[in-house]
Amino acid sequence: MDERAEEPLINVQHVFQLSSYGVKQEQVTFPRVTMSSHRWICCRHTSRKRKKVDCITAINLTRKTPRSLTWPCVADSAMMNPRKPWLALKVGRHFQVFNIVAEKQLHRCTTKDDVQYWTWISDDIIGMVGAKAVYHWDLSPPADLGPQKVFIRHGRLSFCQIIGYKADPTQRWLALVGLFREFDNESDNLSCVSGLTQVYSVDHKYSQPIDAQAIAFATYRRSENILPSSFLCLANRSPAQQGKLHIIELGPHKPGNTALISCTEQLFFDESDNCDFPVSVQICSNYGLVYVLTKLGHVKVCDIETGTHLSSASVSPLTLFTGAPDSEGKRALTVDRAGKFSAVGVHERAFIEYTRTQLKRPAIARRLEKCMFPE
16 A cells, blocks of 8 residues: 555644653653543653653643643652543552542552552452453442452463553453564564564453564444444554554344454555554444554554555654544544554545545445445
8 A cells, every 4th residue: 555645535623842841852652651541641751841850740631731640759650540630650569549620539459469560450450460361440330349360361471561451342252462573584673573462361261372563442333233342453563574463353142233243454565664563443433444553653544344454654754653543433542652642534435535536445435424424
């Protein structure tokens, strides 16, 4: 696919720069900057006014002009709740959750083992990944029982750096994502990054490892179905090859719906970018589009029902490392290595026409038109 010809179909809107909120560019990194939803970005950085003072800055994205709150704080990592004004902090094996509006501590716990990765997987649950198992800390009332073991990590993830953990909206399906470096026979070095995802069924207590560097869950109603269902999208690229997008409609099957679907389609990468790979998958349910963001700053837009790669564009010349769908389910939000926060979407009418006439996919075009311009 020729990205230059397709780029006008995709709109990349620069919203703001993290440096405007006191976050230095060199501190815009994967561990320091987190975005758990379209509502908040949380940054761990040093103060510009007082160089040796560590700070946490939470930027509220729901306002027309994003507003920030900053506190002096020493923490290994920090993350805002996806919906509530709750800030979670980790210091060693100690975790604390604060209400930033009421300015009080709500919950605290100490884990027995080191936590390699943690994140909010819902409004009330923090997922914690240890060396051998995955735990859930459920903060919903009536009782806070502390972290509870949910499943054992698959052995193939033992040598991976854990970079993601997600749950589907029903909490019946979980996915743990790890990356590892792989030997490249052509260049004789360890330059290629591969990914492995452990998909776990809570109902069946069964795990399956799948090659994937980035994943996302979402609720979506297929055009021929009565009821919405949970979807899992996995993006992967093996060294020096084209990528793949796996789309799985998850069970259990709902009465009145057609049979569950599963498909795999190619993700097209520029052959000169051998080191590029998916870093984030965002599902925009209202339009039925999947946005695959890559390490070298590209976006691949795909159809969720067929997996078809529809268009590509350049979002940034720098690495993209975090993202979330917007509040309307139409665009993908992302942050690049320079701290540029952007919203990525499609030019609806041009995108539909391109899908119909250039790609010769009239069925997809009709579905997009129905979603984008409902009667």
